[in-house]
Amino acid sequence: MSDISRRKFLQTTSASALLFFSGLNNTHAAPAKAYPSKKIGNIRDLKPNEPLAFNYPDEQSPCLLVKVDNETIGGVGPQKNVVSFSTLCTHMGCPLTYSKGRLVCKCHYSMFDVSRNGQTYQGLASQWVAQIVLRLDAGTGNIYAEGVEGLIYGRIGNLKLS
Amino acid sequence: MSLFKRKDSLPIPPLDAEKYTTVCQYCSAGCGYNVFVWPEKRSGTAKSNAFHVDLSQQNQLLSGFSYTETMHNVITRKNGNKYNLAIIPAKESRINKGDYSIRGGTNAQTAYTPTGHTKDRLKDPLLRKENGFVAISWDDAVEIIATVTKSSIDKYGADSIAMKFYDHGSSGLGFEDNWGAGKLFLSGIQTHYLSIHNRPAYNSEVWGSRERGMHELNYDVDDARLADTIVLWGANAYESATVFFTEHIMPNLQGGSVEEKKQEFDAGEPAEEGRIIVIDPRKNATITVSQDINAERVLHLRPNLGTDWILANALARIAWENKWYDSDYLQKRTDMVTFEAYKSKSLQLAKSLDAVLADAEKITGISRKEMEEAAGWIAKPKTGGFKRRTLTLYEKGIIWNMKNYDQVAAIAQLNVLTSNVGRPGTGCGRLGGHQEGYVRPGAPTPGSIYAGGPPKNVDNYITGGGGKIYWVGATDPYLSTPNSKFFKKSVKKRATNLLDYLDNGGIPSDPKAYIAKVLEAFEKTDGLFMIVQDIYRTHTSEDAMLILPAAGWGEAVDTSINCHSRLLRIYDKFLDAPGEALPDWKILALVGNKLKALYEADGNKVMAERFSGMEWKNDAEVFEAGSHEFGDNKATESEEARLSAECYKGVTHEMLRKLGNEGIQTPVRQDPATGKLIGTKRRYKYSFASKDGLFKWYGTDAWTGYPAEVAKYVDNPAYPYWFTTGRSQHVWQTMYNDKRIPEKLLTVPLPYLEIHPNDAVKLNLKTGEMAEVFNEEGSCLALVYVNDATKPGLVFGLMYHAKGTMNNLTSSYTDPKTTIPWYKGTKVGVKKYTGKLDDAIKTVSLLSNNDFTTS
Ligand code: SF4
Numbered sequence A: 001m002s003d004i005s006r007r008k009f010l011q012t013t014s015a016s017a018l019l020f021f022s023g024l025n026n027t028h029a030a031p032a033k034a035y036p037s038k039k040i041g042n043i044r045d046l047k048p049n050e051p052l053a054f055n056y057p058d059e060q061s062p063c064l065l066v067k068v069d070n071e072t073i074g075g076v077g078p079q080k081n082v083v084s085f086s087t088l089c090t091h092m093g094c095p096l097t098y099s100k101g102r103l104v105c106k107c108h109y110s111m112f113d114v115s116r117n118g119q120t121y122q123g124l125a126s127q128w129v130a131q132i133v134l135r136l137d138a139g140t141g142n143i144y145a146e147g148v149e150g151l152i153y154g155r156i157g158n159l160k161l162s
Numbered sequence B: 001m002s003l004f005k006r007k008d009s010l011p012i013p014p015l016d017a018e019k020y021t022t023v024c025q026y027c028s029a030g031c032g033y034n035v036f037v038w039p040e041k042r043s044g045t046a047k048s049n050a051f052h053v054d055l056s057q058q059n060q061l062l063s064g065f066s067y068t069e070t071m072h073n074v075i076t077r078k079n080g081n082k083y084n085l086a087i088i089p090a091k092e093s094r095i096n097k098g099d100y101s102i103r104g105g106t107n108a109q110t111a112y113t114p115t116g117h118t119k120d121r122l123k124d125p126l127l128r129k130e131n132g133f134v135a136i137s138w139d140d141a142v143e144i145i146a147t148v149t150k151s152s153i154d155k156y157g158a159d160s161i162a163m164k165f166y167d168h169g170s171s172g173l174g175f176e177d178n179w180g181a182g183k184l185f186l187s188g189i190q191t192h193y194l195s196i197h198n199r200p201a202y203n204s205e206v207w208g209s210r211e212r213g214m215h216e217l218n219y220d221v222d223d224a225r226l227a228d229t230i231v232l233w234g235a236n237a238y239e240s241a242t243v244f245f246t247e248h249i250m251p252n253l254q255g256g257s258v259e260e261k262k263q264e265f266d267a268g269e270p271a272e273e274g275r276i277i278v279i280d281p282r283k284n285a286t287i288t289v290s291q292d293i294n295a296e297r298v299l300h301l302r303p304n305l306g307t308d309w310i311l312a313n314a315l316a317r318i319a320w321e322n323k324w325y326d327s328d329y330l331q332k333r334t335d336m337v338t339f340e341a342y343k344s345k346s347l348q349l350a351k352s353l354d355a356v357l358a359d360a361e362k363i364t365g366i367s368r369k370e371m372e373e374a375a376g377w378i379a380k381p382k383t384g385g386f387k388r389r390t391l392t393l394y395e396k397g398i399i400w401n402m403k404n405y406d407q408v409a410a411i412a413q414l415n416v417l418t419s420n421v422g423r424p425g426t427g428c429g430r431l432g433g434h435q436e437g438y439v440r441p442g443a444p445t446p447g448s449i450y451a452g453g454p455p456k457n458v459d460n461y462i463t464g465g466g467g468k469i470y471w472v473g474a475t476d477p478y479l480s481t482p483n484s485k486f487f488k489k490s491v492k493k494r495a496t497n498l499l500d501y502l503d504n505g506g507i508p509s510d511p512k513a514y515i516a517k518v519l520e521a522f523e524k525t526d527g528l529f530m531i532v533q534d535i536y537r538t539h540t541s542e543d544a545m546l547i548l549p550a551a552g553w554g555e556a557v558d559t560s561i562n563c564h565s566r567l568l569r570i571y572d573k574f575l576d577a578p579g580e581a582l583p584d585w586k587i588l589a590l591v592g593n594k595l596k597a598l599y600e601a602d603g604n605k606v607m608a609e610r611f612s613g614m615e616w617k618n619d620a621e622v623f624e625a626g627s628h629e630f631g632d633n634k635a636t637e638s639e640e641a642r643l644s645a646e647c648y649k650g651v652t653h654e655m656l657r658k659l660g661n662e663g664i665q666t667p668v669r670q671d672p673a674t675g676k677l678i679g680t681k682r683r684y685k686y687s688f689a690s691k692d693g694l695f696k697w698y699g700t701d702a703w704t705g706y707p708a709e710v711a712k713y714v715d716n717p718a719y720p721y722w723f724t725t726g727r728s729q730h731v732w733q734t735m736y737n738d739k740r741i742p743e744k745l746l747t748v749p750l751p752y753l754e755i756h757p758n759d760a761v762k763l764n765l766k767t768g769e770m771a772e773v774f775n776e777e778g779s780c781l782a783l784v785y786v787n788d789a790t791k792p793g794l795v796f797g798l799m800y801h802a803k804g805t806m807n808n809l810t811s812s813y814t815d816p817k818t819t820i821p822w823y824k825g826t827k828v829g830v831k832k833y834t835g836k837l838d839d840a841i842k843t844v845s846l847l848s849n850n851d852f853t854t855s
């Protein structure tokens, strides 16, 4: 290879060459994982402000489903008041407790508003808590978790644990 | 459904990513951070990465490693290439141990990117023309400023130049920039009309303590874990020095530091979980978090606005009466001559205890029982006769109170009377707002009225038509100065007068012709030539004639100290400043060097000499140059009190780079025996910072009611509510960064008011509605939260917001002893707003931010 064509080769292939050296080509070759669809409850069984615990998208990610008293951002159901969130505090990973329309962390007192997209309205967590994308089957009343918006605490990617 | 774009995975830095250490750009805690930069297309792996963390597993709680959505960004360097940027709380820092707050957690989001949140950073010097601002070269900008400045000094004197510049650390500022500003304004121009970021004057907010011989930063973070009692006085630590509270105060309240106490305390001395006294008119989150931990060990006192020094003196009198002091300490360490004034005026020993406390009850609104309990928690010896260890930290509620000098002095004296300085678990000083990094040549006004003051009020000077040039650096007085509406109105008028004159016949494009016309305008009008130097356009800059683009945090090497340990560290450069932006010290040096050249060309050696010493080639040289201001720092451990609190003489950037997150605590002394540089953990164990080493007492004033500027409202039914201001957990200062970050703007979209439920009923107001708050000074439209944080008759407002400032309402009163304003108290009326509510209210949380209960 002449000098010129060699430089050209490196220019056009630099991205893949770098990936090769970093060993990442394997990751990229694998098909991207997709969020599973998981039945997590039925709207008819939900009692107001009594959250239901489940894990999603895998067993190491605790979440809850709750019916609140008011309309929510991203909620399902006729009143749009059924919402779901990860219960790992996005500050440093402590468990969140549901109470009075919000998720509270007793490690450093971050509080997230479940009606308003999981925003940290008080406390230390700079990232809003991850919200679970829900689908309601109108016929059966079944509620499915079908995705996650935002990063679950303690992961490099929501679907990237080995 | 997300209100803004979310991420569900993050890039991984490869092993060879660039790594830098820095410190958070925001609050006084000064949390340590590690910065990683790597080409966008490269990636490490879950098992092998620059974090040295196994990312293939779910991270466990409180591991000390956090990497969240807000900690990553993609930047473009001057070479045109894109890089990943991760800014991660440092686990190895003893300040934060991997912890971080909602402010610092977004450090990465503030990095300049050409297409992201910060794309509108200032990139070129801008000159105001007929129809707005146009970009000009640095050469032209420097020529205009230097020539106009020189002519103005020569014709009208140095006092025709006024300035308002930051004097602190963090936010991309620090010792380097402060030395630059000091050299230009204090050595070079030598104007008396200097003022410090928020304030109308060039002063200290704590002369009441410093003139006693006690610098306000005299403790270490460890003291917050070792104290028997922590007093937070007008200091909302959980929401404004957050990680200091969560990593050092909270563990103490929880009993997590009892083992450490046993190690440090004397043999047989009781060591148990801490107590906390919060003195604040509001039941803020610091109080309710503490109550959630252990309500029995929390005392909340809610004094009437402006009365805190009367309360401090009453507590001192109770301690005196109970003999909760150490005579030996008082005699050896404090000045018994001035003590007489303290005894008669502050302790009021000529009056009976009952009479003093009855007066104090009436003035402060605090009951005698509460005072006695608080005094006991502060000063009563522990079982076995061991001295109690109390750490008292005050902040804006005190320094920005009515009678700044007396407030600070009274609290300092209460602590010295009870020996609560210089021992592990004690200390008395500021909680701090921002970090520090002050080194400048001596100021023209050395102290309060008792020490050569008071300093000149620059706001009054400017609004009264004084000065020709007004240079504003990294502060936004249209939002932040007290009585800001009047200030803005006056400055705008003078700026417009200048512009109108220049515009008449067209604003010349040639710099020389432009300069000539500005000088003509100075002769013919009261026009004000305002220069604004900042990282963004500000509210104030709309009336500037010239805007200068400055480099921000991470875009230059700088150094600062935090407040809770005076920990000096390097804040390294890992970003390129946008466009033509330059570090502040460099901008100031360009102008200084040009002034020197102009005076040399004139053959004026004396003036040229004043502007010499600014020929620095890099930031390390500026740091070194500033260090000489501290004088000789050869001192033994017991001589530390004579060193300036921020002394870093002998320390270099290279040294700090090696120390990384460990840093070194100022004052740094050169040990006479070994020649080594040694930091100082805790101050005033051996002596105080006065000439003879003794603490100097001061007899405070008696209560004489409110100053005229506020007294006019007291019995006026149009303004029935007392009004105070403060900060929110989320946003930093005027929101200059935060208003660009979606998480922040969505959560704090509007200025807000907190109103007590009883008053809300009277005003027919509910949470989520809006109200106008007003008085004769100004008004502000705000979102309403009805909650129990305030008392009936008291409303609270967020001090600064990008969409409206509550400083419109504050009075022009300043303490005649120090020229420090009373930002924290006035009276207002409140009126329900009946127009269409702001759309942002549909997405903002309306929950109460002081309720942490889960049952
Ligand atoms: S507590 Fe202060 S220094 Fe620490 S991360 Fe938050 S804003 Fe930054």
Ligand code: FES
Pocket (backbone or CB within 6 Å): A089, A090, A091, A092, A093, A094, A105, A106, A107, A108, A109, A110, A123, A124, A125
């Ligand atoms: S882990 Fe939840 S607030 Fe810190």
